[in-house]
Amino acid sequence: MNLPPLIQAFVLHFGEMGSRWGINRTVGQVYAVIFLANRPVCADDLVDAVGVARSNVAMALKELQSWELIRLKHVAGERRDFYVTLDDIWAIVRKLVEQRKRREIDPTLTVLRELLMQSPASEEERFAQERMQEMHGVIELLTGWYDDIERLETERLVQLLSLGAKIVKALDWKDKLFVAKGGRGKSKTSGEGDAGPERS
Amino acid sequence: MNLPPLIQAFVLHFGEMGSRWGINRTVGQVYAVIFLANRPVCADDLVDAVGVARSNVAMALKELQSWELIRLKHVAGERRDFYVTLDDIWAIVRKLVEQRKRREIDPTLTVLRELLMQSPASEEERFAQERMQEMHGVIELLTGWYDDIERLETERLVQLLSLGAKIVKALDWKDKLFVAKGGRGKSKTSGEGDAGPERS
């Protein structure tokens, strides 16, 4: 491994975290190098920077492309493939959430829907299905909320995040003017419902 | 493995997903069994249900306790240890987010803070540090937002999630009455700032 100390420290950390994040060490390190580079990076650079076999770098690049976290970027006068990360940090966050949702949540949602269609054959199964229903409801609520939020432009998103829990104060305050008219949640207070169709 | 078909299907799915979720198959299956059970579950039950060695069950239980996803629950007239999951599904979600944040984000935040203290020794390092700064900023914003949100009671949280992006409409609308008075984010519009102290 052949990198300036500051960069190397970050790259090594990403390697260590890799397994916790569901990628492997090499994938983590390769991503870190590309993320920190101020120019497109090619496989040779990565072999040099990370110090693993070229074939391993190739695998890592394939994996990162399957996550859509890196893109090919051709460099003038070069035959080799060069890569860059998504330019905007918020685009990266959105992609990460999207992909992890796809890999870690969607399959379970599918299974839950299947199993909730079946009729329980015993009290034991009936109770189990009740639990599955709870889980399904929570996942639907959370992913539905995110589907809504992800469509916001970044500026708006940052605004919302900056507000934090103050948003609730805002809601309180609104409730004082517009008395509850119902909504899609279970609670008795909600928005006035003029901002688009209900979710499924 | 010895379970009713509906339950078995769910348990097997949790086992398969385990590796994507950063736990192993047995831990996933053991959790699923306890989650779906309508009574506290002991190690013997789990050996029977999941069909792995008792020692493996013991490891899985330890792991799940380290996540604080299961609790010991003594059963009248039994010497053996029985376990239950957190009762409320929202408590489970909160715990999951808390733990994954602790394991997957906090270590990186620490490293970022360390590396951002150092002075870059080259243009390459200066640029890298800029990227680290972006990453640090995003993580702080997201985790700060969550710290705020997690304090809400569940009813309020569900209300907020149900609103989805409508919340933004509400903000728009508020802005029309109260012209921007600043806030903690970068954006020019924010809450009225009467909901507690600013975050660091």
Place this chain on the structure above:
DNA sequence: CTGGATTTTCAGAATTTTCTGAAATAACAG
């Protein structure tokens, strides 16, 4: 104490994942 029931620990086996080096394939300039 003692003895049985239960849980925990841990060394090594089994399995899975990651990594390598070599060969195959592809891309392209001349």
Place this chain on the structure above:
DNA sequence: CTGTTATTTCAGAAAATTCTGAAAATCCAG
């Protein structure tokens, strides 16, 4: 075409993780 450069594939090696069975430790009733 042909030769060179670059990328991909893949079988097996290496490493890491998971799992087991046996032994040790713990717990508790009598």
